[in-house]
Amino acid sequence: xxxxxxxxxxxxxxxxxxxxxxxxxxxxxxxxxxxxxxxxxxxxxxxxxxxxxxxxxxxxxxxxxxxxxxxxxxxxxxxxxxxxxxxxxxxxxxxxxxxxxxxxxxxxxxxxxxxxxxxxxxxxxxxxxxxxxxxxxxxxxxxxxxxxxxxxxxxxxxxxxxxxxxxxxxxxxxxxxxxxxxxxxxxxxxxxxxxxxxxxxxxxxxxxxxxxxxxxxxxxxxxxxxxxxxxxxxxxxxxxxxxxxxxxxxxxxxxxxxxxxxxxxxxxxxxxxxxxxxxxxxxxxxxxxxxxxxxxxxxxxxxxxxxxxxxxxxxxxxxxxxxxxxxxxxxxxxxxxxxxxxxxxxxxxxxxxxxxxxxxxxxxxxxxxxxxxxxx
Numbered sequence: 001x002x003x004x005x006x007x008x009x010x011x012x013x014x015x016x017x018x019x020x021x022x023x024x025x026x027x028x029x030x031x032x033x034x035x036x037x038x039x040x041x042x043x044x045x046x047x048x049x050x051x052x053x054x055x056x057x058x059x060x061x062x063x064x065x066x067x068x069x070x071x072x073x074x075x076x077x078x079x080x081x082x083x084x085x086x087x088x089x090x091x092x093x094x095x096x097x098x099x100x101x102x103x104x105x106x107x108x109x110x111x112x113x114x115x116x117x118x119x120x121x122x123x124x125x126x127x128x129x130x131x132x133x134x135x136x137x138x139x140x141x142x143x144x145x146x147x148x149x150x151x152x153x154x155x156x157x158x159x160x161x162x163x164x165x166x167x168x169x170x171x172x173x174x175x176x177x178x179x180x181x182x183x184x185x186x187x188x189x190x191x192x193x194x195x196x197x198x199x200x201x202x203x204x205x206x207x208x209x210x211x212x213x214x215x216x217x218x219x220x221x222x223x224x225x226x227x228x229x230x231x232x233x234x235x236x237x238x239x240x241x242x243x244x245x246x247x248x249x250x251x252x253x254x255x256x257x258x259x260x261x262x263x264x265x266x267x268x269x270x271x272x273x274x275x276x277x278x279x280x281x282x283x284x285x286x287x288x289x290x291x292x293x294x295x296x297x298x299x300x301x302x303x304x305x306x307x308x309x310x311x312x313x314x315x316x317x318x319x320x321x322x323x324x325x326x327x328x329x330x331x332x333x334x335x336x337x338x339x340x341x342x343x344x345x346x347x348x349x350x351x352x353x354x355x356x357x358x359x360x361x362x363x364x365x366x367x368x369x370x371x372x373x374x375x376x
Contacts, residue, residue, distance in 0.1 A: 023093045026231075030100045031088060033235060037107055038074075040242060044114055045070040045363055046319045047310055052233040066169040077106045101231060108234050111241035115213050118248040119206070125308055126202045127260040136303040139254050147184050148262075149239035151199055167191060184265065191261040196262070202254030204217060209247035216240035225296065230345045249315045256312050259304045267293070273349050279306075287351040289338060290327040299323055329354050 049068025052058040058068030067075075084099030128134065130151035139145050149157070157164045167180040168189055188195075216237045220229065269276045270286055270293050278285070278300065285291055291300050296306060298312035299320075311319040325331045330353070339350045 002111075008234040023097060027084075027088055027093045027097045027100060029130075030097070030104065030231065031084070034100060034103055034107070036113075037238060038078065038081065039043070040317070041074060041107070041111065041114075042135065043314065043317045044073045044245065046321070047314045048114070048117065070289050072111050073106065077103050080106065082213075090132055101170075104231060104234050106236070108238050108241075111238055111245075112216075115209075115216075115241040115244040115248075119209055119213065120247050121311065122206055122209070122248040122251050122255075124201075125255045126206060128305065128308070129202070129255040129262075130199055133263075133305060134326070135305065136305075138302075140269060140302050143267060144184065147182060149185075149188060151195065152194055153193060154188050154262075158192045170355065177336070187261075187264050191264075195258055195261050198254040198257045202251045205247045205251035205254065209244045212240050212247060213244045213336050216244070252311055256298070256304055256308075256315070259308075262300070267296055267300075269302065270300065278328055279324055281354040283352050283354055284349055287338075287342060287349060288327070288330075289333070289345070292315065297323070297327060299328060 045068075046060065049058045049060065049062070050070040050072060052062065052068055053349045060067065062068065062071075075080050080099050080103035084103065087093075087096035087099060090096075100300055132148040132150055133145075136142055136145065141146075156162065159165070164181060164185075166184065166255060170180060172179070173299055219237055223229070223233075269328070270291055273284060273286060275282050276285055283301060288300075290297060298309050298315075301309070301312070304312050313320045313323050326333075335353045342350065
């Protein structure tokens with residue numbers, strides 16, 4: 001009897017030890033996954049904070065209590081994650097696991113909403129890229145509006161054997177014989193194949209995003225009636241939603257490429273000494289240290305309509321308001337030092353300390369990257 005009691009005690013201790021090791025491994029794995037997901041989701045909610053409690057689009061940098069609904073949900077998830085971390089380090093693995101599971105569930109719900117939002121807005125961006133620009137304000141030179149064409153015009157007018165292409169190939173004696181076409185339209189012939197390829201790629205990626213989201217939503221249908229979603233099922237759904245967003249970003253990249261190919265003249269301002277207003281801030285952007293004429297940052301790229309520059313920044317997982325603050329508002333740049341250096345090298349112009357235009361709320365982080373496209 002004594003030996004049996006000792007054996008029972010030994011086995012009980014062993015099982016307890018194995019259980020502790022098992023729950024610790026589960027908590028550790030879930031902690032690592034959640035941390036990775038939170039890092040990926042932060043730029044998304046910062047760029048698309050959603051509506052505040054008043055039902056209005058929230059400011060990018062709204063104070064607590066006035067933030068967007070997505071940021072509020074994200075902050076709640078971080079709070080649960082923090083509580084789980086504290087319990088994890090205390091060694092209270094069961095309690096920590098429950099906090100992490102709650103955070104995982106909330107993150108799944110947030111990503112389900114975000115994935116649908118990305119699909120809908122990506123569809124809008126692709127449609128806008130193949131149409132003419134919706135707003136006159138999106139043309140750097142309004143005279144170029146008459147040269148703007150949609151994808152069908154480009155395919156028909158600049159395809160092999162078309163009348164326009166024959167005009168491009170006709171021999172003439174310059175300057176006696178003038179061109180039979182507008183020079184500012186010639187880029188359509190050069191870029192036609194790339195534009196059509198980007199349209200194909202964009203819609204292919206959007207289709208993959210929609211299919212991937214359906215796979216995530218159908219996971220519950222594959223379960224038996226008595227089964228419930230397990231943590232591994234939620235992990236599958238979360239990773240599929242992240243994949244949806246990645247494919248949407250690929251589609252948006254294709255759309256931005258279409259804009260860049262269709263409107264090659266819109267960035268001429270970067271080579272001129274003139275004041276131009278971007279996101280409510282007027283300055284001579286030729287002198288801006290963050291500008292690159294050959295490959296401009298999306299916030300300086302006027303080929304992209306103003307309303308979609310935030311989406312162009314989001315493609316790389318960057319935060320729009322931070323990019324604006326750093327590169328347009330120059331909040332962390334010593335403008336006086338730059339001007340002294342410009343003067344030293346013989347530059348006659350100076351970079352102004354940015355002043356926000358009247359009525360603009362950028363200094364408060366307004367969620368207004370540009371005018372919204374009008375409905376045709």
